[in-house]
Amino acid sequence: MTKIIVRGGQRLTGTVRVSGAKNAVLPILAASLLATEGDSVICDVPLLDDVMTIQDVLASLGAQISYNNETMRVSAPLISSFEAPYELIRKMRASFLVMGPLLARIGRVRISLPGGCAIGTRPIDQHLKGFEAMGAEITLGQGFIEATAPTRLKGAKIYLDVASVGATENIMMAAALANGTTTIENAAKEPEIVDLANYINAMGGKVRGAGTGMIRIEGVERMKGAKHNVIPDRVEAGTYMIASAITGGDVFIEGAIADHLTPVISKLQEMGVEITESDSGIRVRSSQSLKAVDVKTLPHPGFPTDMQSQMMALLLVSEGTSVVTETVFENRFMHVEQFQKMNASIKVDGRSAIVTGGVPLSGAKVCATDLRAGAALICAALRADGETEVTGLHHIDRGYVDITGKLASLGANISREEASESVAAAQAISKSADSAAYKREKEVAVLKVQPTWA
Ligand SMILES: CC(=O)N[C@H]1[C@@H](OP(=O)(O)OP(=O)(O)OC[C@H]2O[C@@H](n3ccc(=O)[nH]c3=O)[C@H](O)[C@@H]2O)O[C@H](CO)[C@@H](O)[C@@H]1O
Ligand SMILES: C=C(OP(=O)(O)O)C(=O)O
Numbered sequence: 001m002t003k004i005i006v007r008g009g010q011r012l013t014g015t016v017r018v019s020g021a022k023n024a025v026l027p028i029l030a031a032s033l034l035a036t037e038g039d040s041v042i043c044d045v046p047l048l049d050d051v052m053t054i055q056d057v058l059a060s061l062g063a064q065i066s067y068n069n070e071t072m073r074v075s076a077p078l079i080s081s082f083e084a085p086y087e088l089i090r091k092m093r094a095s096f097l098v099m100g101p102l103l104a105r106i107g108r109v110r111i112s113l114p115g116g117c118a119i120g121t122r123p124i125d126q127h128l129k130g131f132e133a134m135g136a137e138i139t140l141g142q143g144f145i146e147a148t149a150p151t152r153l154k155g156a157k158i159y160l161d162v163a164s165v166g167a168t169e170n171i172m173m174a175a176a177l178a179n180g181t182t183t184i185e186n187a188a189k190e191p192e193i194v195d196l197a198n199y200i201n202a203m204g205g206k207v208r209g210a211g212t213g214m215i216r217i218e219g220v221e222r223m224k225g226a227k228h229n230v231i232p233d234r235v236e237a238g239t240y241m242i243a244s245a246i247t248g249g250d251v252f253i254e255g256a257i258a259d260h261l262t263p264v265i266s267k268l269q270e271m272g273v274e275i276t277e278s279d280s281g282i283r284v285r286s287s288q289s290l291k292a293v294d295v296k297t298l299p300h301p302g303f304p305t306d307m308q309s310q311m312m313a314l315l316l317v318s319e320g321t322s323v324v325t326e327t328v329f330e331n332r333f334m335h336v337e338q339f340q341k342m343n344a345s346i347k348v349d350g351r352s353a354i355v356t357g358g359v360p361l362s363g364a365k366v367c368a369t370d371l372r373a374g375a376a377l378i379c380a381a382l383r384a385d386g387e388t389e390v391t392g393l394h395h396i397d398r399g400y401v402d403i404t405g406k407l408a409s410l411g412a413n414i415s416r417e418e419a420s421e422s423v424a425a426a427q428a429i430s431k432s433a434d435s436a437a438y439k440r441e442k443e444v445a446v447l448k449v450q451p452t453w454a
Pocket of ligand 2: 023092372
């Protein structure tokens with residue numbers, strides 16, 4: 001089995017560079033389907049399994065794509081299919097984000113219910129409510145959703161019952177090419193929403209208010225490919241901040257944007273971690289014993305659910321008792337059982353976990369139950385006595401670029417062991433951005449799918 005092996009006890013020092021944000025690049029690549037002419041050139045595209053998956057989804061729909069040196073070039077003058085393949089959509093949540101662009105562009109889509117981290121039920125009712133308000137007709141059955149727009153989508157006033165990141169993005173993309181103006185009330189405010197809006201506007205769209213609870217999108221007739229730099233990954237940055245703090249380290253996280261990390265920074269400061277913000281990144285130093293703090297996850301600008309498990313790892317080594325409350329997803333404490341294998345003292349009570357800090361952690365064989373849980377286990381292992389083996393690496397590979405190499409460069413005693421030569425070789429091929437497989441433009445049988453209203 002492929003695993004990461006960590007021998008705890010090394011203090012991390014040095015500089016680590018943050019990659020482009022997974023949760024920004026995935027909707028941006030989906031939005032590239034909106035452009036009927038010109039290439040989109042997306043820079044700072046991280047080499048992640050999720051990026052490879054969305055690339056395959058786009059290619060299956062007829063887009064032509066190349067990826068080299070963290071730059072992805074996409075052109076989709078013709079869409080050749082309205083059906084997103086089940087094997088790809090089930091792999092990750094964000095692949096569902098092609099629904100909005102396809103509906104807007106060709107008025108038809110067939111897509112399976114999305115996969116992603118198993119952290120709750122993760123319904124898509126708010127996405128569908130938005131599309132229906134814009135005139136789409138939706139049918140559901142046997143795990144698939146079919147939607148058609150008998151005429152061009154029309155602008156609508158949409159109130160989201162929950163400030164869903166994905167629903168805000170999907171509706172924003174559909175509205176970009178709709179007839180008239182759409183407003184999204186109770187919209188999600190995450191930095192990734194702002195990044196997507198900036199890209200849509202660069203393509204000729206008219207989105208205003210992204211980053212606030214009210215987004216206004218004036219539909220345009222057509223959009224052109226554009227160049228865009230993806231924002232740095234705030235969750236990856238936050239993970240390295242925790243890794244520095246948990247080892248009593250001194251790490252500069254290059255590229256991290258402090259404004260995107262305000263809730264994480266303020267909790268770390270409350271605990272006694274020293275943070276220095278600058279235009280080029282964030283320095284995280286920790287030399288004293290850390291204080292326990294309570295943490296409650298909330299939509300942005302609250303404490304991010306994607307940092308909850310890493311924060312819990314840090315609370316395990318603080319002095320005192322902390323209460324961690326998860327309000328965004330109903331089943332995001334799967335890592336607790338894994339931490340307990342490392343001698344952690346945590347009790348789950350409904351949506352809260354009571355963490356008793358200061359109990360020495362010991363190395364163990366643990367499994368990443370989801371993407372961030374995997375990162376959190378690695379953070380805990382950096383501090384634990386002895387050796388920890390982390391398996392379930394397919395989760396971690398979805399969202400962290402070379403976490404082993406980056407931590408090793410900071411002085412961690414960490415290595416990755418592939419299951420066998422053949423698996424290692426297959427993984428190396430599938431992840432090689434510069435490989436011929438990914439550089440080659442896919443040859444697509446170009447069959448022009450007409451909008452149903454054309
Ligand atoms: C690819 C991506 O960007 N993933 C992020 C995105 O996921 P994702 O976009 O899936 O998360 P949402 O913001 O949609 O989910 C937030 C909450 O809303 C609920 N909900 C959502 C949609 C809907 O139609 N109905 C509904 O009830 C969900 O079950 C959840 O309880 O935001 C999450 C919350 O910050 C992050 O943890 C994920 O990393
Ligand atoms: C939950 C996450 O991802 P996804 O929404 O893609 O499952 C995450 O990035 O932590």
